[in-house]
Amino acid sequence: MTMEVEIISRDTIKPSFPTPSHLKTYNLSYFDQHIPSGYLIPVLLYYPKPKTSINTTTSTACLKESLSKCLTKFYPLAGRIKDEVSIDCNDAGVNYFEAKVNNCSLLDVITNPNTHSLRQLLPLDQPYTLESPLLLVKVNQFQCGGIAIGVCVCHKISDVSSLSAFINGWSFAARGDSEVIAPHFELAALFPWKYENDEQGFEATEGPTKYVVVAKRFVFNASDIARLREKAQNVESPTRVELVSAFIWKRFIEWDRSRSYPTTKPYSAFHVVSLKKRRATPLAEHSFGNMSTIVSALLTAEKDDSDEYCSLVAKIRGAIRGIDGEFVKKLESGDEGHLKRFEAEMMQASQGGNEPIHFTSWCRFGLYDADFGWGRPVWVATISLDFPNLVRLMDTRSGDGIEAWVNMLEEDIEGFASDPELLAFA
CATH class of the missing domain: 3.30.559.10 (Chloramphenicol acetyltransferase-like domain)
Structure with a gap:
């Protein structure tokens, strides 16, 4: 209906x-x-x-x-x-x-x-x-x-x-x-506008529209995440976001390899990292506006043990944990050289004919706390966006699971979503 x-x-x-x-x-x-x-x-x-x-x-x-x-x-x-x-x-x-x-x-x-x-x-x-x-x-x-x-x-x-x-x-x-x-x-x-040589344009956009992008939702309950944690037992204290991100990245790599000619191309995982809680001196509660950066984890072209799940968890964890209070302090001080070096590393991860996947986490932001007098919401959701290979991670209502909203091209999503290994955990 x-x-x-x-x-x-x-x-x-x-x-x-x-x-x-x-x-x-x-x-x-x-x-x-x-x-x-x-x-x-x-x-x-x-x-x-x-x-x-x-x-x-x-x-x-x-x-x-x-x-x-x-x-x-x-x-x-x-x-x-x-x-x-x-x-x-x-x-x-x-x-x-x-x-x-x-x-x-x-x-x-x-x-x-x-x-x-x-x-x-x-x-x-x-x-x-x-x-x-x-x-x-x-x-x-x-x-x-x-x-x-x-x-x-x-x-x-x-x-x-x-x-x-x-x-x-x-x-x-x-x-x-x-x-x-x-x-x-x-x-x-x-963080005022300081970088005079920055050529960032200003335009209204909702993303590319020349492709048809659809979303599939994969639910990782607490028990699923516990099993992923067992698979990554060699990595010290990974978060559920790191575990799920690395797992989806792993399945994305395997899916792409299965549909391609024999290839040794590199794969990149980009992750949005909020900086609000990473500042050495805490910001005021409910500080309004954007304050985030993007980090990257790279799987090189050579296929070896580095593409095992534990290694991918460690790569994503290392990239995210590398954004600390010192990083924010240098940005706040206007260290343009620090920013340019970081941008150069990101550019390197974006080049070389690699296959990227992008992650952003909406977890632990309290969306399930919104009670208008009718109680907490039974579900908080989103929709597809016109960005292929984008994964948004959201809390489940219980707070210990993750819903992964995976955006892919219409012709790709069914193949990825039918992966038995993916469905065994989500």
């Missing part, structure tokens, strides 16, 4: 209090300026029918009012991009949609998710442009009483941790909680 989503209202929600004049310009940090524009962090939160009946009209009014209150604190989200270095905090507001879902229950969506159908639950009916709102919200009401809240944010201004802080702040306000999430906007002062 095909899910039908009917939009029943459209609104623009503005901050409940005007942004003060001295805050009208929000400067982007060095990290923000190197992030592509576009709604590249789509999040869906699913809530079952509340145990106590709720008045839909009252609930909707509460969501709007609390969203408006939350935007007062997260005021840059209600603005518009001004230029390559700043946001005009003009209180233009965010787009808010309400919709009803026909021919489908919440349980149907959760038990048999289809990435094409899930996209309908997000407010993505218009492509991103430089004049677009920076935040979009869509509240979907299922006939069974369940609710799905879709949120999309412009990646230029926010990472997953910042979006999670906003969603949780909104949920606190919705249930009248006295606890307040107050974002801190210090990153532009700590």
Whole structure:
């Protein structure tokens, strides 16, 4: 049965209090300026029918009012991009949609998710442009009483941790909680635009579109991760993100080799690493904005013991652990030579005809904590993005497992997803 989503209202929600004049310009940090524009962090939160009946009209009014209150604190989200270095905090507001879902229950969506159908639950009916709102919200009401809240944010201004802080702040306000999430906007002062010779362009983009990219979701429960840990017993204390990343990389390598002519090409695994908790002096809680870098692990062309699973775990672990407080300190001090050396290493890993796969972790950012008065979400999900060979890692609801959303070309995904070794662990 095909899910039908009917939009029943459209609104623009503005901050409940005007942004003060001295805050009208929000400067982007060095990290923000190197992030592509576009709604590249789509999040869906699913809530079952509340145990106590709720008045839909009252609930909707509460969501709007609390969203408006939350935007007062997260005021840059209600603005518009001004230029390559700043946001005009003009209180233009965010787009808010309400919709009803026909021919489908919440349980149907959760038990048999289809990435094409899930996209309908997000407010993505218009492509991103430089004049677009920076935040979009869509509240979907299922006939069974369940609710799905879709949120999309412009990646230029926010990472997953910042979006999670906003969603949780909104949920606190919705249930009248006295606890307040107050974002801190210090990153532009700590990491301003310093590198005059940097030729980073500024453009609105949602990624390449000349290919059809689809996503498959692979669930690694705690028991699956425990088995992976046993396979990597020679590596000291690997995290579940490192274990799952290395396993998917291993299966990706084996799958690519099986479909190719005999080859000795190298393979690279790129991983986004958040720097917010790696600074020697801790940042303020809920520091808003992007602050991450990308590291790479390289499997050279020579096929030897280095392509065994334990070795791949060690490679990814070493790359991630190499980003420490000293690395952040040098970036903060404006050590351009340090940055250029790092970029040269990344460039080397990107060249040589290798086959790359990209990872980013959305784990441990508290998305499952968002309680709007109906309890915690039963599922937090995302959708496919137009980037092939991209893997997004998300928490399971229990917090000890991982959902891996693997984006691949349409003609490739079925072959990869049918790998018996992959399915034996996920």
